[in-house]
Amino acid sequence: MAKYLRVIKGILTQFDEWYAEHVPREENTTEDALSQLASSEIEKYPRSIYFQVLKTPTVHANGQAEVANRIILDGLKNRVERSRNTWVDELLPILWAYHTTYKVITEATPFMLTYRAEVVVPLEITHGSPRIEAYEPETNNEGMRLTLDLIDEVRDETNARNAEHQQRASLYCNRRVKERIFQQGDFVLRKIEASGVRERGKLALNWEGPYKVQKTLGWGFYKLETMNGDEVPCTWHASNLNVHYV
Template identity: 45%
Template sequence: MEELPSVLWSYRTTPRSATQETPFSLTYGSEAVVPAELITPNPRMAAYAAEVNEEERRVDLDLAEEKRDMAAAKVAIYKNILTGYYNARVKHLRFSPGDLVLRKNSVSRAEPQEKLNPKWEGPYRVIESSQNGYCKLAYRDGSRVPRTWHAENLKLYYP
């Protein structure tokens, strides 16, 4: 419990990888002085002047909204980079008409979900498939399954 304030302080004063800014600077408009900087001499504390500091603080507060907007733009770019990184490893399933597939029982809920019940049901035949991964299915007798199904809820059936 005694360590919580110092842990929160370090979290708030550590730059985030997405924005390269600290949460403290995005909230208050300027960087925080770490307690260790008050004890040990450093160039930042040696250059401190009270008269100049007040003017620089006003400038920082005026630019705080712009700093937040830049951080939001950096977060959006960072998310796009991460999305591309993870999507590069995704294998998209494409089914063609005539393929035999099994359907997830948890999605279709054709049978009650009990421990020993099968996880997949079928086989079904793919009648149509679209570019975005949706398929129309048919039963073995040729009649259509009422809904369309996404490829993530289907898997190929090998008899």
């Protein structure tokens, strides 16, 4: 904007006469902001863009997206086993099958949790079914509006079943998990699969380090530091750590 203002001032010197019309500030707030920016010495400010490269993830997902992606990939592998280049054509049928498949945990399909109605599969349209034969547009639209008003009830029931299943799974897992506790100053190894600092493979090492426990944060999470005293990014759970015997 500063360069633009200098160009405009240079052009104005070529005219014998010119005038500026004042517009109230409350009527052109955008132009007022631009004028303040143009009149400032913007060139004095640095034009560098600072960024930081994160080699390790700062947020760890709960695994639900990974599970959904794995199911979709498994379906694609079964459909495009011979020709890998046709996966784009098979993606929509796989997504349709995933959204209309009954889930044991939620006792519903993803389509049901979105619209509170069972999906009409193509086979019902081609071969006919009672609900296709009894279909009336006006009645169906009114019923869908009433159904969407009650969608929260279905989702609440699904969340309750999901929470109950997670609680049972947690109790089952906790009975078989031996708690791993570290103290500040202990030497530990970090799982390469979680850190991602080295290439993984069948013959690669499973652990890397050693590191030193810098701080205990509770609930099995720890802050680590290298042997030189440099802090390791992120917090690390005890499930990704192992004892290092010096």
